[in-house]
Amino acid sequence: MDRTAAEPAEGSLLLDDQLCFALYAASRAVTARYRPLLDELGLTYPQYLVMLLLWDQDSVSVRELGAALQLESSTLSPLLKRLEASGLVTRERRPDDERSVAVRLTEDGARLRDRARSVPVAIGDAMGLTPEQDATAKQLLRLLTTNVSEG
Amino acid sequence: MDRTAAEPAEGSLLLDDQLCFALYAASRAVTARYRPLLDELGLTYPQYLVMLLLWDQDSVSVRELGAALQLESSTLSPLLKRLEASGLVTRERRPDDERSVAVRLTEDGARLRDRARSVPVAIGDAMGLTPEQDATAKQLLRLLTTNVSEG
DNA sequence: TCCGATTGTATCGGACACAAATAGATCGAC
DNA sequence: GTCGATCTATTTGTGTCCGATACAATCGGA
Numbered sequence: 400m401d402r403t404a405a406e407p408a409e410g411s412l413l414l415d416d417q418l419c420f421a422l423y424a425a426s427r428a429v430t431a432r433y434r435p436l437l438d439e440l441g442l443t444y445p446q447y448l449v450m451l452l453l454w455d456q457d458s459v460s461v462r463e464l465g466a467a468l469q470l471e472s473s474t475l476s477p478l479l480k481r482l483e484a485s486g487l488v489t490r491e492r493r494p495d496d497e498r499s500v501a502v503r504l505t506e507d508g509a510r511l512r513d514r515a516r517s518v519p520v521a522i523g524d525a526m527g528l529t530p531e532q533d534a535t536a537k538q539l540l541r542l543l544t545t546n547v548s549e550g
Numbered sequence: 551m552d553r554t555a556a557e558p559a560e561g562s563l564l565l566d567d568q569l570c571f572a573l574y575a576a577s578r579a580v581t582a583r584y585r586p587l588l589d590e591l592g593l594t595y596p597q598y599l600v601m602l603l604l605w606d607q608d609s610v611s612v613r614e615l616g617a618a619l620q621l622e623s624s625t626l627s628p629l630l631k632r633l634e635a636s637g638l639v640t641r642e643r644r645p646d647d648e649r650s651v652a653v654r655l656t657e658d659g660a661r662l663r664d665r666a667r668s669v670p671v672a673i674g675d676a677m678g679l680t681p682e683q684d685a686t687a688k689q690l691l692r693l694l695t696t697n698v699s700e701g
Numbered sequence: 702t703c704c705g706a707t708t709g710t711a712t713c714g715g716a717c718a719c720a721a722a723t724a725g726a727t728c729g730a731c
Numbered sequence: 732g733t734c735g736a737t738c739t740a741t742t743t744g745t746g747t748c749c750g751a752t753a754c755a756a757t758c759g760g761a
Contacts, residue, residue, distance in 0.1 A: 414602045418684055419580050419673060421691040424620050426577035429570050432698045443746060451565045469575050474748050476711055498709045498756050522570060527697035533569055536690045539683055540572040546678035547583045594716065612740060623740055625718050649726050649739040
């Protein structure tokens with residue numbers, strides 16, 4: 400079994416060989432690309448993801464947000480506090496189950512949706528992938544996430 | 551132009567449609583998978599990436615590390631201080647150019663390489679991609695990173 | 702009713718990640 | 732050679748992230 404430049408040995412510790420680094424670098428590069436667009440909306444990237452969910456579904460519990468975004472409540476709690484301080488969402492305990500906290504859009508939060516509509520298009524353009532490449536990447540990343548998360 | 555479930559409208563704000571989220575989730579899932587392995591080595595994930603470079607190349611400046619990892623020196627400085635406090639690296643200004651700081655492995659740092667050799671294999675197994683899928687993913691992520699970083 | 706177990710949220714500590722400001726060192730135009 | 736511009740690394744401030752822990756509310760059984 401010989402090795403080529405394209406297929407390095409399995410035990411390689413070279414940074415460039417590793418998918419994990421390509422993933423890590425791509426994720427930060429995309430976030431950085433979002434930054435100026437989201438700055439105009441007054442949002443950080445994870446805050447934007449929370450708003451995406453709320454624009455689709457008006458009332459979401461912290462637990463549901465965590466399940467959808469794969470984030471711990473210890474990450475979401477301070478994030479939601481900042482969104483609340485920005486006047487974009489409200490938080491209140493559900494009357495039927497006081498363990499749960501319902502997150503809802505304020506009017507300002509709902510209004511922000513229109514200004515956010517151009518963001519995905521701009522990012523999509525910047526990514527510069529063909530629809531086939533985009534679909535392939537999404538499929539592989541989801542497979543990867545599933546495999547890595549379980550087992 | 552009609553839309554299907556596989557090809558949503560361009561202006562969609564649905565979380566599940568977005569490659570950016572698949573990327574973000576995959577990156578955090580992989581990092582989480584690394585955590586227990588790296589805990590045994592006393593490293594965090596970005597620290598591990600720095601060590602990968604140092605195992606390949608004994609003396610690297612902060613600037614070179616930043617270029618390779620796409621990280622700002624304001625991120626690397628405290629990270630390198632922690633590696634230095636762990637006794638894995640040394641930092642000292644280069645005699646020929648005192649603006650530059652040379653980062654080098656200590657003996658402990660060099661020794662850690664052997665214990666780290668099983669990590670990429672374990673992660674590769676957990677990712678569960680075929681060699682073709684792995685190669686495709688790396689290629690697409692690099693293309694994405696290039697496109698998003700420039701322009 | 703009362704107590705333990707479960708579920709869910711909040712807090713705390715440590716470590717990234719980046720922008721902006723700062724401090725030293727070097728280089729270049731003159 | 733001097734002085735301003737540039738380069739390198741650090742510091743500071745804000746915002747994620749996560750593990751561990753603490754706290755609050757609910758539910759179940761005796």
